[in-house]
Every structure is written in structure tokens, then in C-alpha cells.
Amino acid sequence: AKNTGKNKSLHYEPEHEKANAAAYIQLETELRKAIQEDQLTLYYQPRLELSTGQIICLEALVRWNHPVHGIIPPGEFIPLAEESGLILPLGEWVLRHACMQKKKWLEAGIINYQLAVNISPCQFQEHDFADKVIRVIDQMHIDPSFLEFEITESTIMHNMDKTVSILERLCDYGISISIDDFGIGYSSLSYLKHFPINCLKIDRSFVKNIHNNHSDLAITHAIIHLGHTLNLQVVAEGVEELSQLEILRETKCNTIQGYLLSPPISAQELELLIACKALSLRQDDEPREECS
Numbered sequence: 001a002k003n004t005g006k007n008k009s010l011h012y013e014p015e016h017e018k019a020n021a022a023a024y025i026q027l028e029t030e031l032r033k034a035i036q037e038d039q040l041t042l043y044y045q046p047r048l049e050l051s052t053g054q055i056i057c058l059e060a061l062v063r064w065n066h067p068v069h070g071i072i073p074p075g076e077f078i079p080l081a082e083e084s085g086l087i088l089p090l091g092e093w094v095l096r097h098a099c100m101q102k103k104k105w106l107e108a109g110i111i112n113y114q115l116a117v118n119i120s121p122c123q124f125q126e127h128d129f130a131d132k133v134i135r136v137i138d139q140m141h142i143d144p145s146f147l148e149f150e151i152t153e154s155t156i157m158h159n160m161d162k163t164v165s166i167l168e169r170l171c172d173y174g175i176s177i178s179i180d181d182f183g184i185g186y187s188s189l190s191y192l193k194h195f196p197i198n199c200l201k202i203d204r205s206f207v208k209n210i211h212n213n214h215s216d217l218a219i220t221h222a223i224i225h226l227g228h229t230l231n232l233q234v235v236a237e238g239v240e241e242l243s244q245l246e247i248l249r250e251t252k253c254n255t256i257q258g259y260l261l262s263p264p265i266s267a268q269e270l271e272l273l274i275a276c277k278a279l280s281l282r283q284d285d286e287p288r289e290e291c292s
């Protein structure tokens with residue numbers, strides 16, 4: 001009796017599959033429209049440099065502001081975008097809008113950090129990916145050294161010859177490259193010798209338990225050491241607790257990202273955060289009138 005529901009759904013599986021296919025096609029249609037009609041939006045998560053206590057970079061993370069369902073996280077539509085090929089226009093939308101926001105902040109003189117953008121392996125498959133990127137950035141009159149691309153080990157392993165030539169072009173142009181989710185990809189480390197890479201981002205699955213798991217601590221430590229030996233910056237992702245931060249400081253990790261500092265937030269919320277920070281710094285400097 002316990003399994004009735006399950007058996008029933010198994011029995012109707014073919015119809016479910018049809019329903020799934022229909023839902024898939026509908027979602028694809030909606031996502032295509034979302035890209036054209038600017039229903040996408042970028043959130044930003046700050047990256048903090050431990051030696052100075054300063055924010056030095058913002059990671060742009062896309063969300064879908066759906067007219068009915070509200071804010072949808074990327075985990076729910078990036079895989080569909082990759083499967084359907086929509087990741088190409090989506091990726092271009094993200095790059096264009098990240099540059100537009102960067103320009104707005106520069107002109108307002110309020111936020112002057114590096115901007116990190118995630119790039120899907122599919123985008124690297126395009127024969128003219130580097131040309132397209134360079135065209136967009138030139139059009140926007142943005143200094144490419146403000147930009148960092150986050151790629152994963154799977155991007156690198158897919159077609160090493162092609163990837164290295166794309167990365168070299170991007171690097172010559174002035175864009176920095178970081179390896180996202182470092183340590184969980186099934187990949188050889190030899191690429192680190194030959195590829196123009198600036199930064200390793202330790203996957204958050206290692207960071208999660210560094211304060212109470214000896215193996216995770218050992219792996220994190222080893223990645224930091226490897227990075228520094230190769231002259232790379234090292235970022236720890238997913239820092240949620242002070243105890244993790246303390247360990248990362250001791251192990252000389254360069255920068256951190258995570259809920260402890262801030263989750264990804266909208267451009268408007270970020271401006272508020274920066275304004276409050278500037279205000280509190282000013283108040284620390286100046287003797288307060290009420291006190292004197």
C-alpha cells in the first residue's frame with residue numbers, strides 16, 4: 001500500500017515524459033523571451049582581501065526575474081540554457097550587462113572593483129568566442145583589466161589546445177582568468193603550467209568543513225600552497241563562519257567570498273552596503289561631536 005503512489009506514477013511514466021518534454025519546451029521558450037525582454041538580472045557577491053580587509057572584486061551571478069515565479073536561481077535554468085544553446089545569447093547578455101553596470105559605477109565614482117563573470121564551457125566551444133568578447137568590451141569602452149572570467153576545469157579539459165589559444169588571446173587583451181570550483185573537477189594539474197591563469201577558487205565543499213575535518217583542511221592547505229608556489233591568487237568560496245575565516249587567514253589564503261561577508265545582492269543593495277561602509281569608516285576617523 002505504501003508504494004501505490006510510486007507504482008501509479010511509474011505506470012503513467014510515458015505520459016509524464018510527454019509532460020516533461022512539453023514543460024521543457026515551454027521553459028525554453030520562456031527563457032528565450034526572458035533574454036530578449038531583459039527579465040534577467042545580475043546579483044553581485046563581494047570578494048574580500050584578507051591582508052587589507054578591503055573588497056577587491058565582485059562576482060556577477062545571474063538570476064531570472066520571472067513574471068510569475070519571481071526570482072529563479074541560476075541552478076534552475078543554466079543547465080537548460082546549456083542544453084538548448086541559449087547559453088550563448090545568455091552569456092552575451094551577462095557580459096554586456098556586467099560591463100554596463102561597471103561603467104555606471106565608474107562614472108558615478110562609487111565602486112571601482114574588479115568584476116568577475118562566469119563563463120560556461122559551451123561558450124568556449126564557439127569558434128569566435130574570443131572575438132565576440134573583445135568586440136563587446138571594445139564597444140562598451142571598458143578597460144578589460146577590470147574583468148575576470150571564471151571558468152571550470154571541465155572547460156579546460158574539453159579541448160586543451162583550443163582553450164589555451166582562447167585564453168592566451170583573452171590574457172593578451174587584459175582579462176584575468178580564474179579556475180572556479182577548483183579541486184572537484186576530474187582533471188590533470190599539468191594545465192596549470194601552460195595556461196595563462198591568475199587565480200584558483202577553492203571549491204566550497206572543501207571550505208565547508210575546514211574547521212572540523214582534517215582531510216578538508218589538508219586539501220585546502222595544499223591548494224593554497226600550490227597556488228602560491230605557482231604565483232596564483234587563491235580565493236576561498238563559501239565562507240560562512242568566523243572559525244573558517246580564521247583558519248583561512250592563518251593558512252595565508254588571499255581572498256574570501258561567502259555568506260559570512262555577504263550573499264550575492266542586487267546592484268542597489270550593493271551600493272547601499274558600500275555607502276554604509278564608507279560612512280562607518282568616516283565616523284571611525286573623525287571624532288564624533290556627541291562625544292566631545
Ligand code: C2E
Pocket residue numbers: 045060061062073074075078091094118119120150180181204237238239240257258259260263264
Ligand atoms: P559559482 O560560480 O561557483 O558561484 C557560487 C555560488 O555559491 C553562487 O550560487 C553563490 O550564491 C553561492 N554561494 C556564495 N557564498 C556561499 C556560501 O557562503 N554558502 C553557500 N552555501 N553558497 C554560497 P548561485 O548564484 O546560485 O550560482 C550557482 C552557479 O550558477 C554558479 O556557481 C555558476 O556556476 C552558475 N552561474 C551563475 N551565474 C552565471 C552566469 O552568469 N553564467 C554562467 N555560465 N553561469 C552562472
Ligand code: MG
Pocket residue numbers: 059118150180
Ligand atoms: Mg563563479
Ligand code: MG
Pocket residue numbers: 180181201203204237
Ligand atoms: Mg564556484
Ligand code: MG
Pocket residue numbers: 180181
Ligand atoms: Mg559552482
